[in-house]
Amino acid sequence: MLGHDGPVSEAFDAVDVIAAKRDRGELPDPQIDWVIDAYTRGVVAEEQMAALAMAIYLNGMTPREIARWCDAMIRSGERLDFSGLSRPTSDKHSTGGVGDKITLPLAPIVAACGVAVPQLSGRGLGHTGGTLDKLEAIPGWRADLDNDAMMRQLDDVGAVICAAGTGLAPADKKLYALRDVTATVSCVPLIATSIMSKKIAEGTGSLVLDVKVGSGAFMKDLDQARELATTMVRLGADAGVPTVALLTNMQTPLGLTAGNALEVRESVEVLAGGGPPDVVELTLALAREMVAGAGRHDIDPAEVLADGRAMDVWKRMIRAQGGDPDAPLPVARHQQQVLAPTDGVLASLDALAVGVAAWRLGAGRARKEDPVQAGAGVELHAKPGGAVRRGDPLMTLHTDTPERFDRALEALESGYSIAPAGATADLLPLIIERVG
């Protein structure tokens, strides 16, 4: 169709770009550059980007298109520069899971190894929690830092977990919100470029990705997770940011807690030398990758965890952002237990079911502007493979608003199974694969 000449000052017409992808064409670099830039400026309308995103979802993008799309999104905003720091930087990104509090112990461990960790994080939406929501359970802690304050804290403390400034990859910010309402979220090229444009714009020297696989993750399927990991590792390499990905198990929640204050408590247990074995294992595996990615092969993260140096960094990091690491954490006003209906072995405990239950109890939000409850969530008393006895508590539900218990229990109803005693659960390993 003709008739879409557009203002003469624009290099392309959005309709032509959409039509090219709709017809399975490969978009040339200048078209990709233009469409991302024009979308950021508001010249390409939301409905046009929605149509393009659906065409990309259904017709895909070539590796060259993906690389250019990512690069154009990085160039849509500012790019931080940590090259002035005395230490190398490394960052971690998780694709999101239930009970995934790993960032909390990880950042201070890696910082204690002499690698600066500029961890720009987000809030939770739906059944997965957000790192900032978790830390905000700590009395006084603030997520918002300007770039100068972030840089000072990186120099002084070595680790910062804060909200990403609005200047980074603004094209991604718009597109991310749009994909959420247009059923174009679960698409490897769009997920990969969204994550990597943000992470690369954040200016880290190296990057470790935790790509979750299983019921509680975006990627339910190992092949798709591997494709996402491979795509992101390639984008990192293309941008000169050494990137490694671990594919990790998200069939069942990480650790024994899902919920903001509950997860902070568990993270502090890890930093104190305790905590659930799976959280410790994954935290150290990711820490080793980050430290190695930053070129520090001389130091073992397990040591700085064992000797308390990581805990020291944690306390300084929390204090630097106004928080009191020694203050009691909020506790929900109401609790209810879920009891084991029979004797046996907990054969499965579904991450999605626990995530939805925690969300419904008040730990998560359905809409960006919703508040979250600091104390709400699910505490697990058994993990898959563990023996249980009839009447034993399997979980404790926490909320300030007890009318939420019913819908949380509903979510959990078919979320676990108990096998006869002696049966062995068929469990995936925690760390499934490394892509590097």
Added chain:
Amino acid sequence: MLGHDGPVSEAFDAVDVIAAKRDRGELPDPQIDWVIDAYTRGVVAEEQMAALAMAIYLNGMTPREIARWCDAMIRSGERLDFSGLSRPTSDKHSTGGVGDKITLPLAPIVAACGVAVPQLSGRGLGHTGGTLDKLEAIPGWRADLDNDAMMRQLDDVGAVICAAGTGLAPADKKLYALRDVTATVSCVPLIATSIMSKKIAEGTGSLVLDVKVGSGAFMKDLDQARELATTMVRLGADAGVPTVALLTNMQTPLGLTAGNALEVRESVEVLAGGGPPDVVELTLALAREMVAGAGRHDIDPAEVLADGRAMDVWKRMIRAQGGDPDAPLPVARHQQQVLAPTDGVLASLDALAVGVAAWRLGAGRARKEDPVQAGAGVELHAKPGGAVRRGDPLMTLHTDTPERFDRALEALESGYSIAPAGATADLLPLIIERVG
């Protein structure tokens, strides 16, 4: 993804509906009803409908989905009722072509046969002209009538060509504008339901469709045009509106003019018993279908054309809407001729090229709010198959703004070809096929 609960009062969530079509599902009736209604109400956002339209474009709709989609669009607004008229009604719709002024002579011919013609029309966009733009070249003529005035004119004169009220199929009105900017125009299910929802809401008793095929039409390809015609004929039957379609040739312009006043002049020539043979042939073929569709098998449209009764209705129809049928038509201030470069036979004259040239000369618009020039356009002095001599005028270009000549000539540059004398042009018939 979870998290899209939506307000409790809504029956569905737009994201679920989009995701279902994205994943090649068949949308159930209640989802189709809801999405059309919620889009009309603004609850489904433009970007959500854009994503759904692209998913429909790429994944299609089943005949059941198409029928329900059309029905839901009809139910989105009011439906006119002509059952109180003393005469049966019939309407014609063309999918749009270059030089397609057929409605102008057709409506009075059919009305002169005793069949009322409620012809709700649109304006042009891009390279095809709009019937209302053409009639507005007649001094004094007004396109806007309220329903009462339209009904009175149908009773008195038997024919009315006017702008469609905003109350008819408002869902289509929104979706049509959206498709235009999201590269989701050329999709049979969306085209068919757009046309038929409007035409059925307009309340006609029977309907004749002129589905254009060729370079100057939406449908470049005969198979796709046949699919569109078949889909629309079925939708008409489903809604109890007997519908017939003719597939007609749009490789080359209809008649010898493309442009508003130029086409009115040619239409009046036809009504006066002259005019180009192809315009006369197609007008009478469509008139016969309309008259037969309305159950009047006793009368031959060629007779009312020959004896001047159709011209009488034309004049009354124009006067009833404030126009002066005897006033001189506007003439463009500047003309330029295109001369034949060699002797031979005009082997081809591309409809799209002529349409774009007329548009660039000022006869059409790129944006809804642009004005059109009444006198601008292209006048043809030869048609494919005709002999031409070097230096003979092939076309005359008309415009009020002579700086437009260059871009019009550019559009025409490869828009025609001359074969050696004696060669025969391989021409498609004007009326290719009937679908009924």
